[in-house]
Amino acid sequence: xxxxxxxxxISIPATPRDSTPEALTPSxxxxxxxxxxxxxxxxxxxxxxxxxxxxxxxxxxxxxKKVLVNMKGYLxxxxxxxxxxxxxxxxxxxxxxxxxxxxxxxxxxxxxxxFQALVLPVAFSFLGWSWGIISLTIAYIWQLYTLxxxxxxxxxxxxxxxxxxxxxxxxxxxxxxxxxxxVGGETMKLFFEIVCGPLCTSNPLTTVEWYLVFTFLCIVLSxxxxxxxxxxxxxxxxxxxxxxxTMVWLLSVTQQRPPNISYEPIALPSFTSSVFSVFNALGIIxxxxxxxxxxxxxxxxxxxxxKHPAHVPMWKGAKVAYFFxxxxxxxxxxxxxxxxxxxxxxxxxxxxxxxxxxxxxxxGLLAMTFLxxxxxxxxxxxxxxxxxxxxxxxxxxxxxxxxxxxxxRSGFRVVYAFINFFIGVALPFLSSLAGLLGGLTLPxxxxxxxxxxxxxxxxxxYSFSWYFNWxxxxxxxxxxxxxxxxxxxxxxxxxxxxxFFKPN
Numbered sequence: 105x106x107x108x109x110x111x112x113x114i115s116i117p118a119t120p121r122d123s124t125p126e127a128l129t130p131s132x133x134x135x136x137x138x139x140x141x142x143x144x145x146x147x148x149x150x151x152x153x154x155x156x157x158x159x160x161x162x163x164x165x166x167x168x169k170k171v172l173v174n175m176k177g178y179l180x181x182x183x184x185x186x187x188x189x190x191x192x193x194x195x196x197x198x199x200x201x202x203x204x205x206x207x208x209x210x211x212x213x214x215x216x217x218x219f220q221a222l223v224l225p226v227a228f229s230f231l232g233w234s235w236g237i238i239s240l241t242i243a244y245i246w247q248l249y250t251l252x253x254x255x256x257x258x259x260x261x262x263x264x265x266x267x268x269x270x271x272x273x274x275x276x277x278x279x280x281x282x283x284x285x286x287v288g289g290e291t292m293k294l295f296f297e298i299v300c301g302p303l304c305t306s307n308p309l310t311t312v313e314w315y316l317v318f319t320f321l322c323i324v325l326s327x328x329x330x331x332x333x334x335x336x337x338x339x340x341x342x343x344x345x346x347x348x349x350t351m352v353w354l355l356s357v358t359q360q361r362p363p364n365i366s367y368e369p370i371a372l373p374s375f376t377s378s379v380f381s382v383f384n385a386l387g388i389i390x391x392x393x394x395x396x397x398x399x400x401x402x403x404x405x406x407x408x409x410x411k412h413p414a415h416v417p418m419w420k421g422a423k424v425a426y427f428f429x430x431x432x433x434x435x436x437x438x439x440x441x442x443x444x445x446x447x448x449x450x451x452x453x454x455x456x457x458x459x460x461x462x463x464x465x466x467x468g469l470l471a472m473t474f475l476x477x478x479x480x481x482x483x484x485x486x487x488x489x490x491x492x493x494x495x496x497x498x499x500x501x502x503x504x505x506x507x508x509x510x511x512x513r514s515g516f517r518v519v520y521a522f523i524n525f526f527i528g529v530a531l532p533f534l535s536s537l538a539g540l541l542g543g544l545t546l547p548x549x550x551x552x553x554x555x556x557x558x559x560x561x562x563x564x565x566y567s568f569s570w571y572f573n574w575x576x577x578x579x580x581x582x583x584x585x586x587x588x589x590x591x592x593x594x595x596x597x598x599x600x601x602x603x604f605f606k607p608n
Contacts, residue, residue, distance in 0.1 A: 194507035197494040200332040203405035207335040208421025211402045211487060213342035216429040218484045219287045219477070220392045221349060222452035223538045224433060225440030229448045230385035232369045233441070239389055240437055246576070247393040248426055250553035254399045255415050255422065257556055259408060280394070280488050282524045283541075285322070286532060288481035289315035294458060295474040298467050312529055318478075319525040322485045326493070326517040332405050334486050341483025342428070348476035349432035352453055353439030355469065359461045365445035377597065383590025384539035390587060391542030392433060394549055401491055493517055540591025543584055551580030 192198040228236035293314040309317070328334050372378045399422070408414035440453035449455050454477065462470065496516040497508050508516070554577035563569035 191498070191501050194501050195494050195497050196330040196490055197401050198404055200330045201405055201407050203332055203335075203402070203407075203417075205417035205421040205424075207332060207338075207405065208402055208418050209424045210335050210338040210342055210421075211331070211398065212422050212425035213428055214338035214345065214480075214483055215398050215487050216393075216425060217342070217345035217349060217432045217480075219284065219481060220394070220538060221345075221433050221436050222352070222454045223388055223450075224392055224437035225444065225448045225453050225456075226450055226538075227385035227388040228437055228441035229446050230369055230381045233367060235382075236385075236437065236441065239386055240434065243389050243393055244430060244433070247549055249576075250550060251399055251422060251426070252419065253553040253557045255403060255419050257553070257560055258400055258403045258415060258418070259413065281485055281492075281520075282527045282531070284481045284485045284488070285315055285318055285524055285528045288318040288322075288478055288485070289528075291454075291474050291477045291481070292318055295471055295478065298462075298471045298474065301467070311532075315525060315528055318481075319521050321482055322489075323518055323521045325482060325486055326489060326521065327514060328486070329513070330405075331401060331487075331490050334483075334490070337483045337486055341480050341487070342425075344476040344479040344483070346428060346432055348473055348480060349436050351469070351473045351476070352457060353435045353443075355461070355465055355473065356443035356453060356457055357439045359443070359464055361443055361445075362447050362460055365447050367441070367445050370446050377593075380590045380593035380597075383543075383586045384594040385590075386583070387539035387542035387546070387587035387591050389542070390546045390550070390583070391538045394542075394545055397548050398487065398491065401494070489517075489520065492520060496520070537591065537595070539594055540588060543587030543589075543591050546584040546587060547580055551577045551584065554580070 224240070227239075231239060290311065293309070293311060297308070325334075325337065328337065369378075370381070372381055399418070403414050403418040406414040406417060436453060440448065440456070444453070444456045444460070447456075449459065454474075457465075457473075458470070493513075493516060497513065500508055500512065500516075554573040557563075558570060558573045558577075561569075563573070
């Protein structure tokens with residue numbers, strides 16, 4: 105909503121002297137007749153003129169009618185009359201509300217395409233062509249539906265905006281920031297090995313040192329104050345994600361395929377093992393669709409009025425973003441599986457490209473691909489961390505009743521980055537647990553929004569919407585349990601060596 109002071113609500117211009125049935129609004133536009141059935145109608149069905157009594161339509165009530173018409177036009181322009189919380193102006197998510205559809209597209213695309221897309225071909229190696237494509241398509245449509253739900257629920261109750269998905273976001277992104285440090289640091293190490301060649305072998309930085317370099321870069325960028333201020337960074341992240349996704353699958357499919365590859369699902373010794381491997385593969389697909397849990401935070405950065413509700417530009421930007429997300433995820437999954445088949449390493453297509461073709465592809469192209477991944481990880485760290493920064497500052501402002509100073513805000517972000525760095529050093533295998541993380545966080549993306557729709561929108565009991573959303577929500581919970589078990593089984597079956605404090 106518009107952040108003008110509440111005192112503006114009484115700053116309504118004097119009633120015009122003429123007696124025409126239309127009057128100018130404060131913005132200079134003509135306000136429609138109050139009898140219009142559609143004039144001023146909000147997304148919730150309530151209209152600013154719904155309180156006009158019939159007696160005001162008489163000649164005696166004309167002056168009062170004009171005042172109400174002017175008020176109606178004003179309310180259309182300035183807001184939903186949502187009660188302002190002064191502390192919102194102090195927090196990174198809501199201190200700036202000049203967002204728009206372009207910012208929404210940048211943020212959603214930056215959040216929706218990331219390192220998790222690189223492991224999608226691993227899921228195909230267990231599912232095969234048909235079930236891999238079917239599962240990926242269903243997951244894409246399902247998460248697009250729950251994204252639409254969140255966009256609509258942002259202002260489901262008149263006078264209330266649900267600005268944050270904080271608790272759920274923290275659950276969904278508990279390991280994401282750490283995994284980004286691991287992937288970003290390891291990719292930087294590979295980038296410098298490619299660029300320097302033999303010159304880097306004399307005294308190279310260790311993996312932990314590369315993690316530290318990446319963490320320092322994250323700290324520098326995290327000093328941007330709020331979500332709108334990183335819109336440019338999200339644009340960079342979105343562009344780099346599109347480019348490296350395209351380069352990875354194009355470079356893979358244009359090279360000679362490894363000998364003896366197969367496209368049949370990987371054979372396992374028992375039926376139980378096959379079932380759990382399928383669950384783990386589906387968990388990997390679910391992990392690829394975790395970016396839209398930020399939709400409430402992104403939408404809260406936009407002004408919202410009766411005439412221009414925030415869900416309109418938000419959904420417009422999201423549709424553009426998810427078109428490009430599909431253009432990234434599907435080619436990476438399909439092209440990567442075509443290029444490497446059952447020989448796809450568990451770490452994903454980027455490592456397959458480096459492992460199979462580092463001598464076949466020019467160093468410049470490989471280096472550019474890896475550098476784009478680093479840029480994407482840096483920008484993704486910022487947007488995934490912003491809800492956590494917001495939560496830290498909300499706790500501080502609630503206790504002190506004053507905004508965070510520059511030093512306090514900076515201190516929170518430095519501490520958070522180093523916490524993730526130390527977790528990454530302690531748990532260097534975290535980025536390899538895509539299936540397990542996908543199962544654990546699946547309800548946040550696929551199930552909880554359906555439950556929210558039923559509880560807030562209250563569709564007619566036993567109607568199609570009621571059945572559909574309850575069924576979809578509980579199906580998501582069941583899948584979460586199954587995929588989590590599959591992820592745990594994969595760890596045990598593959599004999600993953602949990603080397604604490606021992607990065608490769």
